[in-house]
Amino acid sequence: MRIRWRILGSDWKEVETASTTVEELMKELSLSREEYIASKGGKVLTLDSKIEDGDEITFLPVVSGG
Amino acid sequence: MAKCSICGEEAVYCARYEGRCYCKEHFIRWFESRLRKTIRKFNFFGKKEHIIVAVSGGKDSLAALYYLSKLSKKVPGWKITALLIDEGIEGYRNVTKEDFMRIVSQLGVDYHIVELKREVGLSLDEMVSLSKERGLPYRPCTFCGVMRRYYLNYYGKKLGGTVLVTAHNLDDVVQTFLLDIFRGDVKKIPRLGPVTGVSQHEGFIKRVKLFYEVPEKEVALYSILVGVYPQTFVECPYARLSPRWKIREFLNNMEEQYPGTKYALLRSLLSLVRSLTSEERPMKCVVCGEPSSTPICRTCQLKIELGILEHEPLPPPSQGSGEHQRNKTTSEGSPSREG
Secondary structure (H helix, E strand, C coil): CEEEEEECCCCCEEEECCCCEHHHHHHHCCCCCCCEEEEECCEECCCCCECCCCCEEEEEECCCCC | CCECCCCCCECCEEECCCCEEECHHHHHHHHHHHHHHHHHHCCCCCCCEEEEEECCCCHHHHHHHHHHHHHHCCCCCEEEEEEEEECCCCCCHHHHHHHHHHHHHHHCCEEEEEEHHHHHCCCHHHHHHHHHHCCCCCCHHHHHHHHHHHHHHHHHHHCCCCEEEEEEEHHHHHHHHHHHHHCCCHHHHHHHCCEECCCCCCCCCEEEEEECCCCHHHHHHHHHHCCCCCCCCCCCCCHHHCHHHHHHHHHHHHHHHCCCHHHHHHHHHHHHHHHCCCCCCCEECCCCCCEECCCCCHHHHHHHHHCCCCCCCCCCCCCCCHHHCCCCCCCCCCCCCCC
16 A cells, blocks of 8 residues: 655655554664654554554654754 | 553553553542652652743653642742743744643733743754864764753742752653763763752752653553643654653563563663762862862863863872763763653
């Protein structure tokens, strides 16, 4: 399946993925679970949330910028 | 899909270190109840306080301001003022200041902004350039950390504050703990307690670390759920130059593999803070009169080295007296974040 993702403040990217959960996707994208919170349509997702074809997922940085 | 361990609704967070999940409503309740416990346990506040909240416009300090503003509605003797130090970092602080202004306006709290350019005569960007020109050995975080701490204390007192709240979280504290150990700077460890300041010297305002027992990820989630998470994410252009960045990555990797690592470090730190007696004996800076562990405080010393403050050299230190040694030059200030 194909999804769109971005880190807040960066551009959207597309990825073809076999990941079925947020946790698997973060691992695939090399994003630390400690450093990002996933959201979809303004709603916070947990690590075991399912992802589906066409999803648009934004990762919100946990780390402050300074 | 994880369910809330309390009500069975869709969860927004699972705390792996305690094996429980929370929906939005129960996460906020759980988070705030832990803050109340921290406040009671470490005796952060009395019934009558003028609380100065150090706010940068980042998610931690905005969350601290939101929570204390909410709590203050139940405590008639509390007054809240937000204090922002604008270092003058182009493309960063001017952006986070917009989030600061949006939230103070929404919450209706008093605020005060201190500009380093106005206080020191130079913005942080200008200090960094001048430092390079003069061949000084400091990273940008040294100027930022040292001067931010100085002016938070100075203006905390000047505004009539009784306590200064910083939004240091569990991650910040254990990162600094490891940094101090890696540098052999063990004497600084007592500064990492939940409450510092007034007991050390009359010139210090009491300082408390509100999120001392809360991981950074939970502070971020709270700020998202209560609507104060910054609308634009910008990173300080100097942040990755600091050794703290590496320590943060290391600790986050450890926490992913071994949940509970950060809490274990905090327990070790608290045991050390209790057993270590601070060797620091603050005195008054001979230049500005503010508290300092050396005859000339770090802020005045940096100004002298930058050539923007003139002062007669001090006599050489007496042998073997650590207290009278001139400040040793380190490559980075200690915990510099106020949120």
